[in-house]
Amino acid sequence: MSIDLISSNHCQEFIQDFSNTKNSLKIITPYLSFISIKKLLLNISKDVQIELITRFNREDFISGASNLEALKLLNKRNVRMEAVKNLHTKLYLFDTKIAITGSANLTENGLLNNIELSLLIKNEKKLNVAFQHYFDNAFSSANNFAITGEKISLEKEMVERMIQERKDKNIDSKNTYQWGADISTGADISTTDTIDIVQSQVKEREQAKSKNSQTTYWLKFDGTGSELKDPNLPFDKTKLADGQVVENFGKKKHPSGIKKGDVLYLTPLSKNDNDNSHTPFIVGKAISDGFDKNNVVTDADINREGYKWMEKWPYYIKIHNVQLIKENISEGASLNQLLSILKNNFYSSTKGKNLSLPDLKKCHLQKSHIRITAEAAQYIDSLLGFK
Structure with a gap:
């Protein structure tokens, strides 16, 4: 049983843990890059079942903060993926024994370039059970927002159109479209108070619901x-x-x-x-x-x-x-x-x-x-x- 800090070499630690995973890998990350996903998939067995929770915000794809080609690669690998709005959590669960949680996304910046800090938790049964419970409840709460191949293809068309329009019309305003489950902070998705999948947006959501109801x-x-x-x-x-x-x-x-x-x-x-x-x-x-x-x-x-x-x-x-x-x-x-x-x-x-x-x-x-x-x-x- 151990809890250690990862303050450097995130990429090395992730590759090692991916390689050692035998059965299941569960990931929560707001952002992904194609190179990081490709590199990590090369180091994991094809028999491992992978599940992912991530954001699906158009501006992220337009700006390059996240990457549709990375999602396409995961879709080809038959990864089950769900979208959640306002996602900020980073959590990686390797089988039921190892967990990493902290600030690092699955991007080159997150794993190699940025100053990041994460906790590496091994064989801490109570914490790992809580993490698994947290992930499973969040994943089931988002089950109507599966990221499919069709969804990725349609979004790619929209992103390419928006990028071209910005070039043609010299537009610099941001696109506010985001798609995914709106998980209430009041929902019982975790047994701990130390992790929060979304920041509190209760007032904003209630205003939106009121407008939509009219x-x-x-x-x-x-x-x-x-x-x-x-x-x-x-x-x-x-x-x-x-x-x-x-x-x-x-x-x-x-x-x-x-x-x-x-x-x-x-x-x-x-x-x-x-x-x-x-x-x-x-x-x-x-x-x-x-x-x-x-x-x-x-x-x-x-x-x-x-x-x-x-x-x-x-x-x-x-x-x-x-x-x-x-x-x-x-x-x-x-x-x-x-x-x-x-x-x-x-x-x-x-x-x-x-x-x-x-x-x-x-x-x-x-x-x-x-x-x-x-x-x-x-x-x-x-x-x-x-x-």
């Missing part, structure tokens, strides 16, 4: 299964004869639940060019003026060229502050991909449930609109650059 978010579908929108064309806003921009609804599907101020994500039903499968794409965002039973199209609206379809979709909601992607429909956010990332946290009706992905993909069928969570709305905004 706004409802919807996907509004355009088209039908037999009348798909061409994925290789841009999405056109629907207007009445007087020029008012609207979203239409069928005779049997009055949108009475959509209130003034609700957010509608414009989602044409289209198809995937790769396999010709039916795929809704989110291409726009608008603010609703709310449902009014008197909002019914007139003959003047229907008799225009190309608007005969309004006879079947006579009810409408006026919308404003419309934002659309500039590209074709197929460049929008694929609903199927979003469901594979956010899973049961995407729809309000499935949050807290455990539906399979095939069942989630059926939730929107035969619907003109469906409610989504604030988390899903935030993710869509970040992905498509909506305000």
